[in-house]
Amino acid sequence: MQAESPKAHLLYSVGGPRAKRIICMKLKISKVVVVGDLYVGKTSLINRFCKDNFDRDYKATIGVDFEIERFEIIGIPYNLQIWDTAGQEKFKCIASAYYRGAEVIITVFDLADIQTLDHTKQWLEDALRENEPDSSFIFLVGTKKDLSDAVCERTELDAIRFANEMQAEYWSVSAKTGENVKEFFSRVAALAFEQSMIKELEKTAGHMAQIGAGNLISIQLGLLLTVNSFCKRHASL
Numbered sequence: 261m262q263a264e265s266p267k268a269h270l271l272y273s274v275g276g277p278r279a280k281r282i283i284c285m286k287l288k289i290s291k292v293v294v295v296g297d298l299y300v301g302k303t304s305l306i307n308r309f310c311k312d313n314f315d316r317d318y319k320a321t322i323g324v325d326f327e328i329e330r331f332e333i334i335g336i337p338y339n340l341q342i343w344d345t346a347g348q349e350k351f352k353c354i355a356s357a358y359y360r361g362a363e364v365i366i367t368v369f370d371l372a373d374i375q376t377l378d379h380t381k382q383w384l385e386d387a388l389r390e391n392e393p394d395s396s397f398i399f400l401v402g403t404k405k406d407l408s409d410a411v412c413e414r415t416e417l418d419a420i421r422f423a424n425e426m427q428a429e430y431w432s433v434s435a436k437t438g439e440n441v442k443e444f445f446s447r448v449a450a451l452a453f454e455q456s457m458i459k460e461l462e463k464t465a466g467h468m469a470q471i472g473a474g475n476l477i478s479i480q481l482g483l484l485l486t487v488n489s490f491c492k493r494h495a496s497l
């Protein structure tokens with residue numbers, strides 16, 4: 261299975277009547293890869309977000325699967341391509357072929373099963389190996405928050421420590437109740453979008469320098485401040 265990364269061209273109008281500029285932006289889909297042990301709830305997390313449903317029955321992912329979710333951030337259409345990978349050892353080889361080019365890596369563990377947290381380092385290492393250094397945002401996500409008890413709370417303390425070591429952002433969610441799921445993916449989308457805008461603006465900078473670099477800097481700042489405030493709004497939810 262191979263998903264194309266369709267590219268959208270966007271005409272973006274900035275500036276007041278005096279300094280009207282039209283920027284032509286190429287907005288691509290950002291790739292998100294979800295990894296972790298079998299049965300931790302990767303498929304359930306994605307299904308809760310993309311389809312708003314929850315299935316109590318376990319159906320193992322065979323190899324990989326993906327969903328595309330559409331967002332609109334500061335009025336700009338934007339897509340996330342979310343890759344669900346199999347946690348079973350026998351499919352690891354197939355799944356790892358899809359790690360490349362991930363703008364976001366989501367490493368998932370089960371809050372009720374500390375072993376799955378111990379394995380996250382290996383999952384992350386495998387995913388990072390297929391990507392350029394420092395090219396991906398990393399998230400550590402504890403699932404099944406609805407089952408939370410004293411053991412889960414201790415696991416969560418370890419998870420926060422792990423997240424710091426991995427330079428990851430930590431979230432705990434429940435696909436069953438939906439707790440934190442939308443907020444989490446909004447944060448993922450906001451960070452990936454911001455990164456995509458920065459890359460696009462950096463590319464545009466070369467062309468724009470010939471017609472007025474000063475305007476471009478103010479356009480960049482304006483857009484990035486807006487995106488940053490979007491990120492902060494969603495992070496504080």
Ligand SMILES: Nc1nc2c(ncn2[C@@H]2O[C@H](COP(=O)(O)OP(=O)(O)OP(=O)(O)O)[C@@H](O)[C@H]2O)c(=O)[nH]1
Binds near residue numbers: 298
């Ligand atoms: N109570 C509870 N159960 C959950 C939650 N998320 C997933 N489950 C259950 O955990 C089991 C495994 O969930 P999956 O989403 O299939 O796990 P997976 O990580 O995709 O598994 P693989 O495809 O084998 O890698 C299923 O029976 C789900 O119903 C949750 O938030 N709360």
